[in-house]
Amino acid sequence: MIKHNPPSPEPLHRAIARFGQATVLVVGDFILDRFVNGVIERISPEAPIPVLHGRGEMSAMGGAGNVVCNIVSLGARAIPVSAIGADHAGDNLMRMLGELGVDTAGLSQDRGRMTSSKSRFSALNQQVLRFDEEEIKPLGATERAALIGHFRDALGRADIVILSDYGKGILLDGVAAELIAICREAGKPVLVDPKGRDYGRYAGATAITPNRKELGEAVGRAVFSDDEIVAAARALIAAHGFEFVVATRSEKGMSVVGADDARHIATQAREVFDVSGAGDTVIASFALALAAGADRVAAASIANAAGGVVVGKRGTARLTVEELTGALFRSHGPTVHKDAILDATAAARMVAAWKEEGLSVGFTNGCFDILHAGHVSLLHAARSQCDRLVLGLNSDSSVRRLKGPSRPVNDQHDRACVLAALASVDAVVVFEEDTPLALIEALLPDILVKGADYTIDTVVGADVVQKAGGRVVLVDLVAGKSTTGTIGKLRATGSN
Numbered sequence: 077m078i079k080h081n082p083p084s085p086e087p088l089h090r091a092i093a094r095f096g097q098a099t100v101l102v103v104g105d106f107i108l109d110r111f112v113n114g115v116i117e118r119i120s121p122e123a124p125i126p127v128l129h130g131r132g133e134m135s136a137m138g139g140a141g142n143v144v145c146n147i148v149s150l151g152a153r154a155i156p157v158s159a160i161g162a163d164h165a166g167d168n169l170m171r172m173l174g175e176l177g178v179d180t181a182g183l184s185q186d187r188g189r190m191t192s193s194k195s196r197f198s199a200l201n202q203q204v205l206r207f208d209e210e211e212i213k214p215l216g217a218t219e220r221a222a223l224i225g226h227f228r229d230a231l232g233r234a235d236i237v238i239l240s241d242y243g244k245g246i247l248l249d250g251v252a253a254e255l256i257a258i259c260r261e262a263g264k265p266v267l268v269d270p271k272g273r274d275y276g277r278y279a280g281a282t283a284i285t286p287n288r289k290e291l292g293e294a295v296g297r298a299v300f301s302d303d304e305i306v307a308a309a310r311a312l313i314a315a316h317g318f319e320f321v322v323a324t325r326s327e328k329g330m331s332v333v334g335a336d337d338a339r340h341i342a343t344q345a346r347e348v349f350d351v352s353g354a355g356d357t358v359i360a361s362f363a364l365a366l367a368a369g370a371d372r373v374a375a376a377s378i379a380n381a382a383g384g385v386v387v388g389k390r391g392t393a394r395l396t397v398e399e400l401t402g403a404l405f406r407s408h409g410p411t412v413h414k415d416a417i418l419d420a421t422a423a424a425r426m427v428a429a430w431k432e433e434g435l436s437v438g439f440t441n442g443c444f445d446i447l448h449a450g451h452v453s454l455l456h457a458a459r460s461q462c463d464r465l466v467l468g469l470n471s472d473s474s475v476r477r478l479k480g481p482s483r484p485v486n487d488q489h490d491r492a493c494v495l496a497a498l499a500s501v502d503a504v505v506v507f508e509e510d511t512p513l514a515l516i517e518a519l520l521p522d523i524l525v526k527g528a529d530y531t532i533d534t535v536v537g538a539d540v541v542q543k544a545g546g547r548v549v550l551v552d553l554v555a556g557k558s559t560t561g562t563i564g565k566l567r568a569t570g571s572n
């Protein structure tokens with residue numbers, strides 16, 4: 077059965093919160109990307125071609141190197157294993173990896189190998205020429221032995237493996253098959269970003285991540301519709317023993333196809349500036365999500381959002397956790413009900429993502445034991461001051477210390493669920509301390525809201541928010557409304 081409903085955002089955010097615990101082993105073709113920007117103001121007198129006046133240039137890692145960059149940028153650890161040239165481009169790659177804090181012990185530099193490099197020349201952000209320097213060359217016997225040795229040494233430290241095949245030679249002549257066999261023997265999942273038409277070289281891999289065009293080439297026919305995508309993916313699964321196929325489909329999003337199930341995940345509409353490296357970001361984020369415990373549909377939803385962010389950037393762009401969290405928030409719309417109940421770490425990421433979107437974030441707090449009109453009025457007033465409102469909720473133990481052993485009437489789970497269902501509340505965070513100071517310091521909201529029964533000097537966290545450039549707002553309360561008063565009325569009624 078084919079399903080199109082997106083997974084709940086709650087497990088997605090939980091998986092992202094665990095990215096920092098993951099380690100990914102990356103093997104493949106490392107490429108140096110060079111970007112030269114300039115302006116074209118005249119035609120050359122030597123030939124009928126434009127003259128590009130250079131205005132600056134930058135270098136970045138491409139291919140498997142860009143996969144490593146995205147893994148590190150998302151807060152995880154990457155172990156690169158490959159062979160590159162002992163040349164200027166290779167030296168630059170080693171330097172860049174070192175600056176990222178990546179262990180390069182698994183990268184061999186060989187004087188007999190050329191490091192692949194791609195130079196892109198652009199005028200007014202429009203690419204006018206690409207100049208490639210490369211030599212397609214399989215590994216020699218010594219290089220191959222070294223790579224396999226490095227791979228075996230690193231595999232025990234990795235949660236998952238990525239083979240990033242750009243067709244430059246590292247994974248040719250059965251190297252991919254040998255690495256996959258080692259992974260299967262060790263019980264480690266292995267994902268492949270494939271190249272070419274013969275996917276038999278990746279037989280036994282956990283999954284492959286072709287784009288729609290590559291998928292069609294692999295089965296020898298064009299594929300466009302959902303049904304055609306599913307049929308092509310299942311043909312490859314049957315032929316080569318993959319557990320599933322993740323097919324990226326540009327503006328149509330992504331499809332996750334297994335032998336017996338398929339899910340299609342819609343993409344977010346956004347302006348596309350550059351697709352360079354988008355596949356690297358997709359497989360990096362997908363691998364991290366799987367390593368963090370997400371199922372393959374949730375992992376694909378995360379990867380789909382990640383790809384949507386980087387196509388909006390220029391060049392081989394990397395992705396941050398904050399950008400990814402913001403993209404997931406946009407793709408699911410406002411969180412509702414239990415999906416809005418977050419821990420402090422997830423809330424901090426959500427707040428950072430909201431701020432990245434240019435949204436103002438407000439914060440208020442309390443016990444909210446028995447919800448009444450005064451609470452609703454306070455929260456409505458607080459939400460009117462900001463674009464997003466985070467509510468800090470005292471835990472049960474905190475309420476007991478503040479209100480006495482008979483409180484709370486409703487436990488923290490029930491209180492959080494009721495509050496999360498309110499339209500004025502975008503996130504609920506339960507805190508254990510007597511005051512929300514530590515939570516305020518972690519979130520740094522733009523606006524801190526409390527009732528007018530406080531003064532700014534007595535509002536916990538006011539100085540923290542003001543020092544960070546935010547403001548404190550005191551709102552009027554509804555007279556005669558309080559949880560203590562409500563409980564008193566209930567007791568009086570019960571005694572009659």
